[in-house]
Amino acid sequence: MTDAVIVRRCLAGDPGATRELVERFQKDVYGLCVRLLGHHQDAEDVTQEVFLRVFRSLGRWDATRPLRPWVLGIAVNRCRTCAGRRSRGPELADYLHEAPDRRPGDDSAELTHEIRAAVDGLRDDYRTVFVLFHERGQSYDEIAEVIGRPVGTVKTWLHRARLELLDHLRSRGLVAEEEAKEFKV
Amino acid sequence: MNPPTPELIPTACGPTLARIQSVLDGATLPDKIAADPHLTACESCRGRARATRTLLAALPALDEPDTLPIGLTGAILAEVKSDRRARIRRRAVALVGSLAAAVAIVVWAATRSAGRPSPDSSPEIVSPRPDHIPALASTSAPTPGSRPIRIGDELARAGGAIRESSRELTDPAGAASQVFATLPSSFFLKPTPPPTPTEPVARSLAEISEVAKTGLEPVTGSAQKAFARFLRDVEAMQPGKPKS
């Protein structure tokens, strides 16, 4: 079912189409909310809010544009509102608490954790584009749709986010010599 | 939300950083960074190149799909359904409120009209009369500053408000406006035949020529009176003409 068809059916009150729309986007929305809020319970609440907004404003969706970035754009905005409301950023403790399979001494888990913490330390718009690109697999064009900015701005923000991360990893000594040898430098 | 001023990066580092970005975009193979001669001369870029390798190794773990909480889909659907019902209920309440307000206006206007003394049996019971008809003006002229109530206008305004407040509920709103369209007629008195001209007026009419009479054929009632008085006044004001 295409975006336009599913939206038309939702607007006509078709419960099957409503369920299909939720099932089509809930994973992306929830995953994005988890990453932008750093808290599973908040992410769950915000995901519900996002879908309420989606269905309330479905009549205003521009059928000439893809639906996914439009839905994710609502998710980004709701996450911003939620983060502003609780006025606390994602905390290290959230990840430690919510990653039961993470074993001490597991290098790759340590590294993932370190990078996530560094991403969370980025300013909001850098973090949003980084998460959308590297963690949610969105293209530059899709991210531009999601955040309502030109592609050039998305590139600039993502490049700066990456540079900050690389410098952070460097300053933390998270660059092994053997990795350097692989690069032959 | 403007980006902060970026850290000053030497121009010589530009191509290397562009290559690193391209590798992170997935558009260039990582080996291309290693072949960059700038890395031997620039310690910062060498460190960034190594960190890029680290980041590339960690990125797959970052986009691991999150497991959806159990019952999330059901909770979303229930929330959406209840929100939809609540919105329909709110609109219905707004519509009923508008109808009640409109009915109140109609009743108030009708009560007010009924309480006012009726000057004659003319069908236009709420319209102000022209001032140049003395007999009628004395009984029905509005007091200064007051605005005559027009039931038709009030109903039209109420009907408009209802339609505005319930755009999405087109059927009920349409039905409501139809109901209101039928109401005004019941509040107007049925037209009655015009009163017979009084004796002086009849005399005045008899005095004017046959030609003028045919021209006045459709004019009846209060308009006839006014015209007769007008003719008499004009006659009286002509200085050279002897009075008959």
Ligand SMILES: [Zn+2]
């Ligand atoms: Zn350099």
